[in-house]
Amino acid sequence: MMLRLLSQMCLLLWMLLCSVRLNTITCCHERDRSLLLMFKQGVVDPSNRLSSWSSVQDCCLWEGVECDDDRVVRLMLPSSHNSETLRGEINLSSLLSLDFLEQLHLDYNDFERISMPSINNSVATHTHLLPNSSKIWVLNLSYNIYLRIDNLHFLLSQLPSLTSVRLSGIRLPSETNWVQLLASLPLQKLFLNHCYLNSSVLSRICQF
Known part of the structure; x- marks a missing residue:
């Protein structure tokens, strides 16, 4: 009898803890x-794919967000045949300021631009991104076919840990100042298919 009572009490306690965890505790x-x-704020989401980003308090449970303990380490929001594309702008300043973010996958969407504004002091410890501050080692923006990156040199300079870069299907700048920067990165994979690059840029890339 006593054993059954203890078992029931343990079950009730476990259910209570689950309830608290789901309703009040924010892990992220x-x-x-x-x-x-x-x-x-910069994303246009016609199919409401990111509805959990408003309805769920714990950001580690949000669509496309993966955490290690309480810190965001991966953002996985590629479009697929089962989901509408995300549009608007990629606020890269906010994403690069995620201290533990390692992988960023926004491929096969319809983003139109990348913005690099300052971040409000109430959120970030610095008003501007510091060079070489990001831990991201996988960057995948492929086949956002309306996206044009005008300052690729500045973008790559913020990502010193990149080992995989996928920018296929994006209009990249024709100047070559960003190409030499590739050689300073620990790249293992580089995908630049259908990027409308001229022959001089392509020849320089092939040298690395």
Whole structure:
């Protein structure tokens, strides 16, 4: 009898803890949550794919967000045959300010531009991105066919840990100042198919 009572009490306690966990406790780091919401402000989401970003308090449970402990380490929002594309702008300042973000996958969407504005002091510790500050080692923006990156040199300079870069299907700048920067990165994979690059840029890339 006593054993059954203890078992029932343990079950009730476990259910109570689950209820508290689902309704009141926020696992994700508050700074990460704020930065993701800043990114969302620039996103046009016609199919409401990011509805969980408003209805769920814990950002580690949001669509496309993966955490290690309480910190965001991966943002996985590629479009697929089962989902409408995301549009608008990529607020890269907010994403690069996620201290532990390692992988960024926004491929096969319809983003039109990348913005690099300053971040409000209430969210970030610095008003501007510091060079070489990001831990991202996988960057996948492929086949956002309306996207043009005008300052690729500046973008790559913020990502010193890149080992995989996928920018296929994006209009990249024709100047070559960003090509030499590729050689300084620990790249293992580089995909630049259908990027409308001229022969001089392509020949320089082939040298690395």
